[in-house]
Amino acid sequence: xxxxxxxxxxxxxxxxxxxxxxxxxxxxxxxxxxxxxxxxxxxxxxxxxxxxxxxxxxxxxxxxxxxxxxxxxxxxxxxxxxxxxxxxxxxxxxxxxxxxxxxxxxxxxxxxxxxxxxxxxxxxxxxxxxxxxxxxxxxxxxxxxxxxxxxxxxxxxxxxxxxxxxxxxxxxxxxxxxxxxxxxxxxxxxxxxxxxxxxxxxxxxxxxxxxxxxxxxxxxxxxxxxxxxxxxxxxxxxxxxxxxxxxxxxxxxxxxxxxxxxxxxxxxxxxxxxxxxxxxxxxxxxxxxxxxxxxxxxxxxxxxxxxxxxxxxxxxxxxxxxxxxxxxxxxxxxxxxxxxxxxxxxxxxxxxxxx
Numbered sequence: 001x002x003x004x005x006x007x008x009x010x011x012x013x014x015x016x017x018x019x020x021x022x023x024x025x026x027x028x029x030x031x032x033x034x035x036x037x038x039x040x041x042x043x044x045x046x047x048x049x050x051x052x053x054x055x056x057x058x059x060x061x062x063x064x065x066x067x068x069x070x071x072x073x074x075x076x077x078x079x080x081x082x083x084x085x086x087x088x089x090x091x092x093x094x095x096x097x098x099x100x101x102x103x104x105x106x107x108x109x110x111x112x113x114x115x116x117x118x119x120x121x122x123x124x125x126x127x128x129x130x131x132x133x134x135x136x137x138x139x140x141x142x143x144x145x146x147x148x149x150x151x152x153x154x155x156x157x158x159x160x161x162x163x164x165x166x167x168x169x170x171x172x173x174x175x176x177x178x179x180x181x182x183x184x185x186x187x188x189x190x191x192x193x194x195x196x197x198x199x200x201x202x203x204x205x206x207x208x209x210x211x212x213x214x215x216x217x218x219x220x221x222x223x224x225x226x227x228x229x230x231x232x233x234x235x236x237x238x239x240x241x242x243x244x245x246x247x248x249x250x251x252x253x254x255x256x257x258x259x260x261x262x263x264x265x266x267x268x269x270x271x272x273x274x275x276x277x278x279x280x281x282x283x284x285x286x287x288x289x290x291x292x293x294x295x296x297x298x299x300x301x302x303x304x305x306x307x308x309x310x311x312x313x314x315x316x317x318x319x320x321x322x323x324x325x326x327x328x329x330x331x332x333x334x335x336x337x338x339x340x341x342x343x344x345x346x347x348x349x350x351x352x353x354x355x
Contacts, residue, residue: 065207
């Protein structure tokens with residue numbers, strides 16, 4: 001029985017020694033950890049940064065567009081008939097009002113001659129009736145019948161002249177005419193395309209921009225563009241803006257005009273457009289990665305007296321690498337650009353300033 005109690009005593013003594021050892025070990029570790037923490041807090045964190053400066057900032061948008069003719073029309077006939085004359089050369093320049101096509105008008109000429117004969121007779125009849133009316137030899141009703149007949153025949157003559165005018169197809173504007181698809185002697189119908197007439201000086205540039213930039217574009221804004229296969233940069237000016245956003249694409253359509261006196265720009269060509277959006281003098285730009293989104297807005301860290309300081313900022317236009325600061329920073333501030341995710345207010349920092 002005594003042996004049993006002795007064993008229990010030694011077991012309790014062993015457990016007590018182990019507990020005492022563990023308590024002393026934990027206390028030593030806490031002291032050591034506290035020492036390291038104090039030393040770490042006193043050592044500044046090495047980070048990179050920039051010193052803000054005032055500079056001119058111009059933001060632009062690169063979009064794709066297409067070149068269109070200033071005026072373009074498919075030449076067609078309003079009436080049917082045989083082609084008796086073609087008065088243009090394919091690919092040549094023509095002036096407004098130039099005769100392009102002549103259609104057989106012999107039947108209409110005969111109708112006009114007949115109508116003119118009837119009209120002349122009706123004029124003589126109306127003239128005699130007027131003289132008799134003045135002498136009260138006929139009634140007013142009889143004179144009105146003669147006058148109505150004259151006016152009817154005059155209308156018929158005008159109608160035939162209008163039909164005759166349609167036998168001559170003239171250029172509606174000055175430009176270059178393309179390849180023709182008819183020959184002399186061919187029977188022409190209103191559905192037949194004779195050739196295409198285009199005016200290419202100036203040319204129009206059609207393009208679209210995302211909805212969010214719609215408020216930044218104004219009439220008479222100058223743009224620059226280039227075309228495939230050429231290193232030349234051309235200039236154009238916006239002259240028309242669609243009054244509404246396209247619901248399907250959420251874009252706004254615009255048109256600009258560019259001089260094309262040398263004929264280098266061809267309708268249908270692809271155009272790469274550089275569209276200026278805004279220009280700011282004395283702007284403050286910082287790297288995009290230095291801005292931290294927070295619930296209240298956006299913040300950056302600056303170095304002030306060797307310590308990190310939080311500053312709330314407002315931003316503007318963003319580019320690929322930089323962002324425009326509209327408020328919150330001043331010229332000469334040292335903005336921290338690395339290590340910002342692990343940084344806290346008041347943390348000592350050693351900033352290595354870069355370009």
